[in-house]
Amino acid sequence: MGETDTGSVTASQQDWLAQLEAESRGKQKAFMDGIAAKLGRPRVTTAPAHPFRGAPDFxxxxxxxxxxxxxxxxxxxRSVGGHVERxxxxxxxxxxxxxxxxxxxxRYAVRQHQPELDALGLEAAMPEVRFSVWNTDPEEHWTARAAEADIGVVLVDHAAAYTGSLTVLSSQDKGRSVSLLPTVLIAVVPVERLHTRLGEILVRFDAAGRQGLPAGIHFISGPSRSADIENDLTIGxxxxxxxxxxxxGRQ
Known part of the structure; x- marks a missing residue:
């Protein structure tokens, strides 16, 4: 029984792949050259310079x-259907x-397990509402609790005025389901966490590095909205x- 020349097969495959790549690049070049010719200008073959990175100083x-x-x-x-109270x-x-x-x-509500929300005493103030505090019972199915909740209560980590956005971070005590699944979301925003630009918020995550990033970063700009191909807007x-x-605060 004859031996298989593995080296020859591999070399043949490499030659075939190289040929396919050359043909593909040739078609790509012809396509781009055709566009440049129709535009009446030479094709750009070098990447443009990028002397600036990030947002400008101003x-x-x-x-x-x-x-x-x-x-x-x-x-x-409010312009996108959200409600704001001072x-x-x-x-x-x-x-x-x-x-x-x-x-x-x-009848059902869920909230983050945060000291500021713990101190509110919502459970005592609303005995008729079954309040679940995120991740306080290891036997509980927390996604299901959030999905059945009429109200979800979260403490916002940051907010941006220019875009009208809330930023809510996820952690062991701050499950993303609290803000994503209930029918009504109530987001508590301390005014000292309200920034002008979204960039003021994003730069914090960049500075923290990969190891310092939270489990999730969620930007909320009003109620859930979805539109089909005919632009029929549906809420929630x-x-x-x-x-x-x-x-x-600061009134």
Whole structure:
């Protein structure tokens, strides 16, 4: 029985692949040359220079004062169907959430396991609502609890006025399902976390490096919206259909 010349087969395959690549590149060159000819100019074959990286200096230094940040965020968030309330303190936040739960006839709610939300005492203030605190029971099916919830309550990590965006990070105590699955989302936004530009938020993640990144970074700009090819807009298909941003402090 004859031996198989593995080296010859491999060399033959490499030659065949090289031939295919050469043919592909030749077709690509002919295609691009044809476009350049129709445009009446020579084809660009070298990459353009990029002397600048990132946002220009004037944009990095751009910042609105706090009251304008609040006004711009409010306008932008409301323009896409979100709701914004300006509240003096966390006690006002508790009253708002309790009143909204009564108005919506809510029966189930889920919230992040955060010290600021723990201190609100929502469970005592709303005994008629079954409140689940994320990841406090290892036997619980937390995604299911969030999916059945009428209301989800989160503490926002950052917000950007220019884009009307909330930034919510995921961690062991801050499951992404709390903001993604309930019918209504109530996002508590301390005003000191409200920035002018989205870049002010993104640069923090860059500075933290790969090892310092959270499990998830979620940008929320109003209620869930989805449109088909005929531009029929539907609200609440892939997330909460109602979103409240509660701007808290410095009134």
């Amino acid at each position: 944009w990095n230094g751009f910042e609105w004062p706090l009251e304008e940040r609040i006004e711009r965020f409010t306008d932008n968030f 509240l003096a303190d966390m006690e006002a936040v508790k009253r708002f959430i309790a009143a909204k739960a009564t108005e919506l006839n809510a 298909v892939h997330g909460p259909g109602i979103v409240y941003a509660l701007l808290v």
